[in-house]
Amino acid sequence: MKDPISIRNNIINILKMKGPSLPTYIAKDVGMDSLFTSAFLSELVSEKKIFVSNMKVGNSPIYFLRENYEQLERFGDYLKSREKDAFLLLKERKILEDEKQEPAIRVALRAIKDFAIPMKKDEKIIWRYFKVNEEELKEREKEKEIPIKKEEKIIEKKEKPIIQEKEKKTKRAVKKKSPEKKDNGFFNRIKEFLKESSIEIDNVEGISKNELFLIIKEAGSKKLLAAYNKSKITEKDFLKANKISKELNLPYILISKGEPSKKIRDFIESLKSMEKIKKLE
Numbered sequence: 001m002k003d004p005i006s007i008r009n010n011i012i013n014i015l016k017m018k019g020p021s022l023p024t025y026i027a028k029d030v031g032m033d034s035l036f037t038s039a040f041l042s043e044l045v046s047e048k049k050i051f052v053s054n055m056k057v058g059n060s061p062i063y064f065l066r067e068n069y070e071q072l073e074r075f076g077d078y079l080k081s082r083e084k085d086a087f088l089l090l091k092e093r094k095i096l097e098d099e100k101q102e103p104a105i106r107v108a109l110r111a112i113k114d115f116a117i118p119m120k121k122d123e124k125i126i127w128r129y130f131k132v133n134e135e136e137l138k139e140r141e142k143e144k145e146i147p148i149k150k151e152e153k154i155i156e157k158k159e160k161p162i163i164q165e166k167e168k169k170t171k172r173a174v175k176k177k178s179p180e181k182k183d184n185g186f187f188n189r190i191k192e193f194l195k196e197s198s199i200e201i202d203n204v205e206g207i208s209k210n211e212l213f214l215i216i217k218e219a220g221s222k223k224l225l226a227a228y229n230k231s232k233i234t235e236k237d238f239l240k241a242n243k244i245s246k247e248l249n250l251p252y253i254l255i256s257k258g259e260p261s262k263k264i265r266d267f268i269e270s271l272k273s274m275e276k277i278k279k280l281e
Contacts, residue, residue, distance in 0.1 A: 019071040020064035038204035098125035224252040231258035
């Protein structure tokens with residue numbers, strides 16, 4: 001395991017030189033396993049040292065620095081059909097009045113949060129292209145920008161807004177400390193287990209000292225893998241894994257160093273023979 005500080009600095013330097021990038025390419029440039037690179041990326045995002053896009057290329061978001069935010073524009077070609085139409089229309093016209101757009105474009109504008117900035121004028125929603133600066137706004141006599149929703153917060157620096165990374169439902173909070181060397185065995189054991197079982201890692205959902213949440217592909221089907229570095233799985237662990245699986249709409253698999261408590265094992269066993277639950281009116 002390389003020195004965590006040097007890894008973090010290396011990631012930031014790579015983004016400075018190459019601009020916004022996908023985790024696969026960052027991992028290659030850093031010379032690390034994609035699993036551990038994703039953990040460092042998540043940690044840097046949580047500390048607001050780097051930012052992550054709302055859009056995805058395949059299943060991967062784009063990581064970038066505040067100063068190269070505008071370079072996200074080059075990933076516009078990866079947007080889905082209607083979202084790309086909205087992106088190109090807004091890029092061309094700079095500003096769009098929401099109520100004058102067709103329904104599909106209105107929906108798409110709300111989806112491309114990296115490129116479409118919401119404003120209000122006379123209680124009407126106005127969309128402006130993210131590269132339109134304050135001078136252009138003044139020329140068009142637009143009013144001060146305000147967010148439509150609380151989660152669509154906007155960061156401003158030198159009069160250029162940067163969309164704050166959204167807390168995605170599919171992303172778990174990452175501990176502020178990198179996994180220590182003594183914990184590497186746990187993560188390596190999980191990787192070896194998946195490799196031996198011919199299971200592919202599709203994405204890292206969350207990683208901390210004693211927990212690991214991965215989206216995996218097994219026999220062509222996606223599943224959530226919840227791995228716990230502990231001798232017993234508690235009810236709380238089951239509930240957490242279940243909550244994440246529901247958010248992702250995926251079945252889940254649990255792995256731990258031990259077995260569930262007897263109470264949980266008995267409860268699971270009791271459910272096997274139950275056909276249904278009915279409510280007495």
